[in-house]
Amino acid sequence: MMNGADPVKRQYEAYPYPARDPAKETDELVIGSPSHPLEIDHFIFGGQRDWTQPTRILVAGGGTGDALVMMAQIFADWGANVDLHYLDMSEASRKIAEARMAARGLSATWHTGDLLTAPDIGPFDYIDCCGVLHHLPDPEAGAAALARALAPGGGLGAMVYAPYGRAGVYEMQDALRVLVGDDEPEKQVEHTKRLITSLPQTNGLVRNPYIHDHVEAGDAGIYDLLLHSRDRAYDVDGVYGLMEAAGLELVSFAMPGRYNPRAVIADQELRDRAGTLPPQQAAALAERISGNLKTHVFYAVPKGSAEGRVAEVHGSAVPNFVGPRGHALAKSIWDKGGFTFSMDGLTVQRNLPKAVAGMVTAIDGKRSLNEIRAKLGWETKPFLQGFNNLYQPLNNFNLVRFSARRGL
Ligand SMILES: C[S@@+](CC[C@H](N)C(=O)[O-])C[C@H]1O[C@@H](n2cnc3c(N)ncnc32)[C@H](O)[C@@H]1O
Structure with a gap:
């Protein structure tokens, strides 16, 4: 499969994707999902990972380097103790990724080869696999290889295409x-x-x-x-099935709000009915009714180890706005008392009470919820209720994530 005759390899040697120009690398850091370090902490390590502990990360099917460069730059800015590895079968893609990293003075360990060889270079505390599994001849074997390459306590962040x-x-x-x-x-x-x-x-x-x-x-x-020679899409049930077959378990989709049927059903009786469905069925229903999910971005861990992985609202959680979009929304919440968020044709508008909107001014990626509450002078119960009103819509669209950046 890994020879010149493989049409997918030939494609990515001729057309490394996405097209990136290393000469423009320092103009702007490309931020994406999965694998923003704040997301990794939030979805895999409960928002409490100690980043001074050695952390081995693999970018599987790293392409032209988007996830690698994003992680390398942000972890370097944090001063985190991270050992980054890149694996891809396309030499042309690797050259671009290497030049982008060099332009930023960043380093990684480079591997050219098949994703199926990931266990040979593991184990890893985190694996990114964005836009790759759906191009493999046997995606289940690919996902299972990544599962075998995980260290105890580790997890996977992935993206696969969605059909509708x-x-x-x-x-x-x-x-x-x-x-x-x-x-x-x-x-x-x-x-x-x-x-x-x-x-x-x-x-x-x-x-x-x-x-x-x-x-x-x-x-x-x-x-x-x-013109892709091998490309398939997974609906929600397909994602669950792919993870199950690999011995993995879904922890969460990165944008939980897009998987909530109540967000896309206006009729109250039917909304209530949808509210009684178990998580997988509810998510599958939301996907079918919204019809606009082009990809599924999700986090997964070895089967039976999902409990406690996703960060929750509690006193020691440290909220962070994610990327420029998160920061713009924080500003809008403060300036206008609410925000509007659009994605693939679906627009969500939320107004927040002024006092709740004011909480955004105290979110700086350093203060815990306890410290924010103390700074703003709230009692615990009303503070947590108010914060939840702010947090839920932002959580729904992956705009705020918990990471205490412990140890840094
Ligand atoms: C659509 S690109 C995505 C690149 C990158 N993950 C991103 O999100 O920007 C798919 C990449 O997967 C790589 N790839 C596909 N099948 C592979 C395999 N079996 N082993 C290693 N890499 C593979 C391709 O060479 C290509 O660089």
């Missing part, structure tokens, strides 16, 4: 395979560009305005979206 939000993509892949599949990759891209400028209004891709990669992400984006 990618409506329009798969019939175009099938159509293009017939029409241009025998051409050289560059020719395929050229033909595809011409085809997509003149598609009928009835075409599935034209009818799905939330798919952008073929418009915005250059030739590599076109190839990855429409």
Whole structure:
């Protein structure tokens, strides 16, 4: 599978994805999910990991380096004791990732090879696997290899494609395979560009305005979206099944709010009915009704070890806003007493009582909830009730995460 004949390897040698220019690396740090260090702490280590303890991390299918560079930079800024490893079968992708890391003066251990070899270089306390499993000939074997590469207490952050939000993509892949599949990759891209400028209004891709990669992400984006030789999507039940088959257990989706059917059902009687469903069925229902999930980003741990992994609201938890989007929302909450959040066509608007909105000014990634309460002069019970009102909508969209950054 790992030879030049593998069409997926050939694709990523010709079109490393996502396309990144190391010369522009220092302009901006690309932040993403899974694997923002605040998320890792929140979903795998209860928000309380001691980052002075040695932590081994693998980026499996690291591509052009987005997750690797993000983690390396943030952990370096924190002064965390992290040993980062990169594994990918594409040498062209690795070269780009290496140049990006060099541009920032950051280092990692580099491995070129198949994801199935991850256990040979483990064990790891955390593994990132973003946008890779759905391209493997046997995704269950890939997930199981990652599970075997985990150290005790470790966990996985992953992204796989989701079917309904990618409506329009798969019939175009099938159509293009017939029409241009025998051409050289560059020719395929050229033909595809011409085809997509003149598609009928009835075409599935034209009818799905939330798919952008073929418009915005250059030739590599076109190839990855429409010409991929091996690409499958997982619905919620498929994600649970994939984890189960690998001996893993889902801890949480990174944006729990997108998996809540009550957020997408307006009718009260039906909302109440949805509220009685067990978590997997509820999430599967939300996915089908919202229809706009293009990917599933989630965290998983070895089966039977999920309890206590996700950070919870308690006195010693330290809240942090995640990335520029989280910080912009914090400002909006303070300035306007609420926020509006849009994602793939779904908009959520929340107003918060002024006193609750005021809590955002005390969230600095250092103070614990106990310290924030003391600073603002609240009694414990009303403070926790008020904080929950602020926390739930931000938690729903992965905009605030608990990490005490212990030891740093
Ligand atoms: C869509 S890219 C995602 C890259 C990166 N994880 C990201 O999110 O930006 C998929 C990557 O997985 C790698 N890949 C696919 N199958 C692999 C395998 N069996 N072993 C190692 N790497 C693989 C490809 O070479 C490619 O770089």
